[in-house]
Amino acid sequence: MTSLRGSGAASSVSSSPVTGTVGTASSEPAAALIADRLYRFFRTGDEETLALRGVSLTVAPGETVAVVGPSGCGKSTLLGCLAGLDEPDGGTVRVGGQRLSHRPEAERARLRARRVGVMLQSRNLLPHLNVRANIELARTAGQTGPRPRSGERPSTPVGAVELLERVGLTRRAQAYASELSGGELARAGLAVALANDPDIVLADEPTGELDGDTEQHVLELLRDRAGAGAALLVVTHSPRVVAIADRIIHLHDGTVAS
Numbered sequence: 001m002t003s004l005r006g007s008g009a010a011s012s013v014s015s016s017p018v019t020g021t022v023g024t025a026s027s028e029p030a031a032a033l034i035a036d037r038l039y040r041f042f043r044t045g046d047e048e049t050l051a052l053r054g055v056s057l058t059v060a061p062g063e064t065v066a067v068v069g070p071s072g073c074g075k076s077t078l079l080g081c082l083a084g085l086d087e088p089d090g091g092t093v094r095v096g097g098q099r100l101s102h103r104p105e106a107e108r109a110r111l112r113a114r115r116v117g118v119m120l121q122s123r124n125l126l127p128h129l130n131v132r133a134n135i136e137l138a139r140t141a142g143q144t145g146p147r148p149r150s151g152e153r154p155s156t157p158v159g160a161v162e163l164l165e166r167v168g169l170t171r172r173a174q175a176y177a178s179e180l181s182g183g184e185l186a187r188a189g190l191a192v193a194l195a196n197d198p199d200i201v202l203a204d205e206p207t208g209e210l211d212g213d214t215e216q217h218v219l220e221l222l223r224d225r226a227g228a229g230a231a232l233l234v235v236t237h238s239p240r241v242v243a244i245a246d247r248i249i250h251l252h253d254g255t256v257a258s
């Protein structure tokens with residue numbers, strides 16, 4: 001197996017796999033999100049897929065990065081590893097200077113709940129809770145325990161009522177996921193992703209099934225979040241999403257194309 005360096009963006013990173021802390025060259029702003037040489041293998045029967053082959057990237061606070069590439073190139077796998085929902089087989093993920101990868105699942109979940117908002121293609125609503133309860137649960141989970149590093153929050157948390165209003169779902173607050181349209185589900189998923197006032201937002205095709213107006217609305221909410229200082233990484237096929245990105249990362253066959 002060849003170790004491929006990804007974007008090269010992590011070249012300014014000096015990292016300690018032992019402590020899980022990270023430092024950057026003094027002239028560089030500290031990255032909110034760092035992936036360093038991520039590998040991910042899958043085995044199905046006799047077939048082995050190397051979904052990520054040494055992907056490195058960084059996202060700075062307030063920066064919006066779009067990850068694009070053909071179907072099957074590893075975008076969702078990358079996002080899962082960055083979110084700590086999946087463990088890379090090699091390499092490291094750090095959020096806000098803390099190692100997220102290679103920790104017990106419960107620790108990853110705790111760190112994610114405090115710092116990271118995740119919007120998944122499969123949507124991120126618990127089916128037995130209504131929209132409002134889903135938002136409140138994400139807010140509560142994000143508030144348990146002290147923040148890993150104090151004084152870094154870009155803004156005060158937004159209440160469930162305000163979030164519902166922002167995503168245009170005030171009237172659907174009592175509805176369950178199974179009762180929502182595709183567009184409503186996407187907006188509810190975004191409200192859940194933003195409920196913990198995250199420093200980092202990871203979104204997988206956030207506007208995938210949305211009409212133009214709803215897509216625009218979702219993009220405005222994401223931009224607001226970046227404007228408040230959050231690092232945004234968005235997996236997308238949409239030219240409108242790509243258009244709001246500060247930087248585009250092209251994935252090809254599990255590597256960052258140069």
Ligand SMILES: Nc1ncnc2c1ncn2[C@@H]1O[C@H](COP(=O)(O)OP(=O)(O)OP(=O)(O)O)[C@@H](O)[C@H]1O
Nearest residue numbers: 042043044049051070071072073074075076077078
């Ligand atoms: N759980 C899994 N088990 C086996 N193979 C997997 C698994 N998850 C992903 N893969 C494989 O890894 C590769 C990357 O998949 P991934 O879902 O990350 O691609 P993608 O770029 O997000 O694709 P799309 O744009 O179609 O959503 C694909 O070949 C896929 O079949």
